[in-house]
Amino acid sequence: MGDGVAILTGFHRRRSACVASFDAIESEVLRDVLSQVMELVTDDLDRADPVVARLFPDFYPDDAEASTDLHRYTDDDLKAAKLDQAGTVLDLLPRGGGTVRLDEEQAATWLRALTDARLALGLRIDVRDDTDLEAEIDDAVLADPTSPRVQQLSVYAFLTLLQASLVEALAGY
Numbered sequence: 001m002g003d004g005v006a007i008l009t010g011f012h013r014r015r016s017a018c019v020a021s022f023d024a025i026e027s028e029v030l031r032d033v034l035s036q037v038m039e040l041v042t043d044d045l046d047r048a049d050p051v052v053a054r055l056f057p058d059f060y061p062d063d064a065e066a067s068t069d070l071h072r073y074t075d076d077d078l079k080a081a082k083l084d085q086a087g088t089v090l091d092l093l094p095r096g097g098g099t100v101r102l103d104e105e106q107a108a109t110w111l112r113a114l115t116d117a118r119l120a121l122g123l124r125i126d127v128r129d130d131t132d133l134e135a136e137i138d139d140a141v142l143a144d145p146t147s148p149r150v151q152q153l154s155v156y157a158f159l160t161l162l163q164a165s166l167v168e169a170l171a172g173y
Contacts, residue, residue, distance in 0.1 A: 010165030017101045018169040020162070024097040029155055030162075031093060033117045034086040040120060041082045045075065051120045055082070085113040107170050114163040118156065125152045133157055 011020040022030070045052050056075060060066040088109045092100055102110060127133065137157065140149040 010161060011102075011107075011169040012165070013169045013172055014101075017103060018107045018166060019099060019101050020165070021099045022093065022097045026158070027093055027095065027097045029158065031090060031095075033121065033155060033159065034089055034113060037113075037117050037120055038083055038086045041079050045079075051123045054119055054123060055116060082113075082116055085109050085116070089113045102166075104170065107166055111163065111166055111170075114159055114166070118159045118163060121152065121156050121159065125149070125156060127153075127156055133160070 011018045013019075040051060041055065045056060047053060047056075056071065056078060058067040059070055088106065092102070092106065092110075094100070122128075127136070133153065133156070137150065137153045140147060140153055144150070
């Protein structure tokens, strides 16, 4: 991808399973990111936080009362689903690295958890749909290869690759 950025893991289809091998660092990074998502959704939801607003969207942005009512009825279930999804990934991800084998249902759960993680991190580090991630990483590395920005962009790129490879594995590519 960018200079100094090595992305090693990806899912592949093996018979009816989606399989990936994670080294210790990849496993720890994924654990850390998903733990942060879990912390975010277990806290009292701060609707002013753009990540919370995106993870728990207002379906009636022009009607505050209807949005509040809908959130009252759906937020607990949505929180539980997001926690369950992240928990499933953490349960199946070997500590210290190792191989993960997912059936289709588990793979779909991983996709939803990865989507939440990418969304949360992308919003925090200001990555948009039109962001050239490779150029962003290159620029950040040139400015300061040890900066937090390089690490954040690298983690985002890792999550992006992981999610894309899982979609391809599910599709049988």
